[in-house]
Amino acid sequence: MLPFDSPRLIADIGTSYARFALEVARGEFTQITSLRCADYPDFFSAINSYLLQLKPLNVEHAAIAVANPVMGDRVVMTNYHWQFSIESMRLQLGLETLVIVNDFTALAMAVPRLSPSDLHQIGEATGVETGKQTVMGVIGPGSGLGMSGLIPAGDGWISLGSEGGHSSFSPRNEREVAVLRYAWKSFEHVSFERLLSGPGMELMYRALADYANKPGLDLTAPEITERALNATDPICEETLDVFCALLGTAAANLAVTLGALGGIYIGGGIIPRLGSYFESSSFRRRFEEKGRFTSYLKAIPTFVITAEQASFIGISEILEAQLRTIQATPGSAILGQIRRARSDLSPAELRVAEYILAHPRTALNDPITDIAKAAQVSQPTVIRFCRSLGCEGLSDFKLRLASGLTGTVPLTHTQVTQEDSTLELGSKVLGNTASAILQVRSQINRETIDRAIELLNHADRVEFFAVGHYGVIAQDAQFKFLVLQTFLWVKSTLSRRFSQRRARWKAKICIRRCWGCKSHGRLK
Numbered sequence: 001m002l003p004f005d006s007p008r009l010i011a012d013i014g015t016s017y018a019r020f021a022l023e024v025a026r027g028e029f030t031q032i033t034s035l036r037c038a039d040y041p042d043f044f045s046a047i048n049s050y051l052l053q054l055k056p057l058n059v060e061h062a063a064i065a066v067a068n069p070v071m072g073d074r075v076v077m078t079n080y081h082w083q084f085s086i087e088s089m090r091l092q093l094g095l096e097t098l099v100i101v102n103d104f105t106a107l108a109m110a111v112p113r114l115s116p117s118d119l120h121q122i123g124e125a126t127g128v129e130t131g132k133q134t135v136m137g138v139i140g141p142g143s144g145l146g147m148s149g150l151i152p153a154g155d156g157w158i159s160l161g162s163e164g165g166h167s168s169f170s171p172r173n174e175r176e177v178a179v180l181r182y183a184w185k186s187f188e189h190v191s192f193e194r195l196l197s198g199p200g201m202e203l204m205y206r207a208l209a210d211y212a213n214k215p216g217l218d219l220t221a222p223e224i225t226e227r228a229l230n231a232t233d234p235i236c237e238e239t240l241d242v243f244c245a246l247l248g249t250a251a252a253n254l255a256v257t258l259g260a261l262g263g264i265y266i267g268g269g270i271i272p273r274l275g276s277y278f279e280s281s282s283f284r285r286r287f288e289e290k291g292r293f294t295s296y297l298k299a300i301p302t303f304v305i306t307a308e309q310a311s312f313i314g315i316s317e318i319l320e321a322q323l324r325t326i327q328a329t330p331g332s333a334i335l336g337q338i339r340r341a342r343s344d345l346s347p348a349e350l351r352v353a354e355y356i357l358a359h360p361r362t363a364l365n366d367p368i369t370d371i372a373k374a375a376q377v378s379q380p381t382v383i384r385f386c387r388s389l390g391c392e393g394l395s396d397f398k399l400r401l402a403s404g405l406t407g408t409v410p411l412t413h414t415q416v417t418q419e420d421s422t423l424e425l426g427s428k429v430l431g432n433t434a435s436a437i438l439q440v441r442s443q444i445n446r447e448t449i450d451r452a453i454e455l456l457n458h459a460d461r462v463e464f465f466a467v468g469h470y471g472v473i474a475q476d477a478q479f480k481f482l483v484l485q486t487f488l489w490v491k492s493t494l495s496r497r498f499s500q501r502r503a504r505w506k507a508k509i510c511i512r513r514c515w516g517c518k519s520h521g522r523l524k
Contacts, residue, residue: 008319009062009095011047012103012311013037014269015080015143020050021312022059026320027113029312043082044092051093058358063099063319065106065311067144069163075100079143087428088420096360099322101161103311104146107267108138108159110307110314111150118307119265123284125301128261133157137260139164139251140268140305141200141243145193147250149258159318164254165193172249172286175211175242182207192250196243198270201225205239221270229277240274241282247271248286255300256293263301267311272304334400335360337389345388351375352385356401364401368394456481 007022010029018037021029033050040046051059068077076083090098128134133152140146145165151158169190171177183190183203194200198221205224209216214235219227227233228240251264264287271278288297307313338353345353355375356363363371371394372379383393391397416428456462462481466474 006058006060008316009047009051009059009064010312010315010319011050011062011064012106012315013043013046013064013066013077013082014103015067015077018046018050019311020047021309022054022057023312023316027313027316029309032309037080037082043084044089047089047093060095060358061097061319061323062093062095063101063106063315063322065101065103065315067103067142067146069161070100070102085417085428088417097319097323099319101315101318102146102148104138104140104148104267105159105161106314106318107140107146107305107311108136108148108150108265108314109157109317110310111136111138111265111305112157113313113317114305114307114310118305118310119303120279120306122266122279122302122304123287125299127263127301128299134262135258135260136262137251137254137258137264138267139247139254139264140266140271141196141198141247142269143198145191145196145200145250146268147254149254149260150262156321159314160258164257165196165250166191167253168192169195169246170249172245172289175208176246178211179204179207179242182210192246196247196250201239201243201270204242205235208238208242209235225270225273229274240277244274244278244281244283245286248283248289251283251302252287252290252297255287255297256290261300263303265303265305267305272306278304334389334397341389345385348377348381349385349388351377352382360401364398 007024007030010021010023012019014037016037018035018040019032020035021032023029031054033053035046035049037046040049047064066075066077067079068075073086074083075086086098086100135152136150138146138148138150147162147164149160149162151160169180169183169192171180179195180190183194186203187194195204201221201224202219205219206216212235216235219236224233224236224239227236231237247266251266254260255264266272274281284302287302288294290297335357338357342350342353352371352375355371359374366374368379368382372382375382386392386394386397389397391400416425420428464474464477466472
């Protein structure tokens with residue numbers, strides 16, 4: 001467990017509410033606040049509103065779960081209009097680390113840390129004794145239908161990002177077929193999420209009212225649930241019964257898909273509120289009804305997660321793992337070295353240390369004059385600080401610092417938008433450049449590079465051909481290849497013969513090497 005040098009921001013963003021908390025120690029959450037998403041025009045406004053309440057408290061690291069798949073830098077929420085760039089958001093909020101994860105990926109990571117008092121078992125299955133940790137599944141209806149899995153890996157766990165809620169709904173009886181037909185009037189593809197969610201419960205109520213040839217009221221999911229639990233509306237009672245049965249089908253599908261012998265854990269915003277009703281509902285019976293695999297599913301336990309802060313626990317686990325990964329990056333030990341050396345530094349050097357720990361990215365780019373001014377010390381003090389850490393000077397210190405901070409450089413392309421500030425634009429362009437270089441490094445084929453070097457090294461003539469505006473790149477290559485002291489020729493205006501040939505080539509730039517006039521080859 002890494003030390004908490006400053007509180008960490010933990011957040012869980014749904015389509016209706018955004019929940020925030022500060023983690024001040026492992027599993028210890030304070031300043032818990034819930035904000036209505038509808039009160040804020042965008043993601044930044046909501047999170048910034050919470051952070052402004054904490055001033056002058058400094059937050060460096062944050063992890064946020066969203067009810068949405070997270071792929072790359074751009075996050076577009078499925079059931080709400082918010083969208084944002086992760087890297088731009090980190091810059092806007094002034095954070096050192098910002099981790100965005102799927103909400104059920106985070107909830108799954110909480111399961112191993114939950115105590116028996118945080119769970120309520122449904123059914124009497126005791127599980128399959130395997131002598132080791134086994135796979136677990138997580139499912140839960142709320143604004144959508146979340147699914148995830150947890151796979152043991154060494155001493156830890158790997159949480160699966162899943163969108164299983166969008167798998168196709170499969171009815172089991174005539175009543176459910178009627179629900180499907182009703183849903184087809186609105187949706188070409190009816191997934192489990194279309195029915196196992198807040199909006200899905202409302203659709204199911206209307207479908208069952210139509211099936212019974214009765215007028216349906218304009219009820220919300222909480223109103224349907226309340227009437228069902230109070231037994232004041234037969235259609236609402238039927239709706240909740242079918243809802244629990246369908247959840248049993250979806251949970252069983254997840255269990256057999258993952259081989260979740262460690263159990264299925266149910267979260268989300270709906271089921272934990274049903275209390276004892278869910279225990280006597282059709283859920284467990286439907287969960288076990290799987291034909292030839294009935295005995296397999298009867299052995300798998302099912303639990304309702306009752307812990308109020310379960311999602312925060314999982315988000316915290318993911319942030320902790322990310323920070324450990326960054327710290328383990330070669331060169332990142334310099335920050336830990338600074339923390340350990342604080343007691344041995346002079347008061348002036350300590351001010352330099354505190355500034356760099358609080359603003360490592362800024363210090364990486366600032367000249368010595370700015371660092372000295374910000375730390376309120378002299379420039380020689382900055383140099384002495386660097387040497388006290390075993391560095392030759394400020395340049396050597398920055399190299400070691402940069403090596404550590406690259407662990408947080410995104411490896412995916414960051415989208416540039418018209419709304420970006422100058423700082424954001426510059427950061428994105430440099431970040432994309434770093435990303436491209438790192439991707440090229442991972443794709444380099446040594447044999448191909450060696451072969452190209454051999455061909456170029458033995459050629460007495462090198463020709464560059466370029467298509468269209470790529471002629472500028474060919475001319476740039478011409479200047480770079482002058483060190484070979486080889487005749488270079490660049491041609492951007494293509495001959496008919498070359499134009500016919502290039503139609504068969506994938507490259508837009510061709511390098512042709514020749515030995516006199518007798519033979520030639522080409523690199524492309």
